[in-house]
């Protein structure tokens with residue numbers, strides 16, 4: 001296991017205030033972000049615009065949520081693939097997940113919390129709504145930087161209209177005492193565009209680069225950003241989709257949550273003409289994102305993107 005040398009960028013309010021969108025400083029940071037997406041497929045951002053109190057409230061709210069009876073949790077279903085309540089499974093034996101449809105919309109957050117707590121839970125509803133809005137804003141800035149680094153700001157406008165999100169809340173049970181480490185989510189790439197993750201104090205997330213697994217050490221107030229298959233495909237394979245997994249090795253439970261940027265149902269993922277040339281011949285055929293996700297649901301395979309859309 002290597003020591004984490006994941007690129008880390010300062011996205012603090014103070015740092016971002018010094019660079020206006022479109023300025024030289026902004027372009028320079030956009031370029032570094034793109035380089036990290038090409039070399040590692042992931043990077044850390046120090047992001048103080050999520051107050052420490054909001055982070056605490058999020059973790060504080062997750063515990064009672066996952067303690068609800070299984071019948072209650074199962075009531076949360078969704079028409080979007082991999083959203084809804086996903087109980088522990090053979091593939092992920094310690095993990096339970098809520099994949100929630102875009103809770104940065106207040107009514108979606110309310111529908112979810114009213115279903116889980118029939119008397120309502122306005123404080124957790126507000127926490128979920130605020131956290132997903134703040135992570136959504138960070139996603140917007142990073143996507144904008146990536147598109148600008150390719151000198152394609154117009155494509156950002158087009159893509160942002162078709163972008164939605166899924167917010168995932170995750171709980172990993174503690175492995176039995178004295179057990180060997182347990183792979184709680186096997187190695188995978190995310191299918192979506194960009195994922196932004198936050199974990200509690202139990203460090204268990206690993207990313208694969210330079211031929212080895214590296215545990216992610218989150219600096220204070222940081223989040224991990226990962227490139228997914230849809231963004232890799234859009235970039236004609238220039239950006240690298242980060243392979244990652246979760247390995248639980250202590251007798252402690254773990255909570256994490258993440259913002260998953262996803263193209264809206266029916267959106268086509270297509271390599272723009274500007275990214276195809278002699279050096280970079282077309283690598284992926286256009287595909288409908290939701291069809292790709294349905295394909296994965298029935299054919300879990302390594303290199304799914306190459307298999308499904310590779311030319």
Ligand SMILES: O=C(O)CCC(=O)C(=O)O
Nearest residue numbers: 170190197199205246256
């Ligand atoms: O729990 C984590 O930190 C990672 C979860 C993850 O990789 C996923 O949900 O795709």
Ligand SMILES: [Fe+2]
Nearest residue numbers: 188189190244
């Ligand atoms: Fe993942």
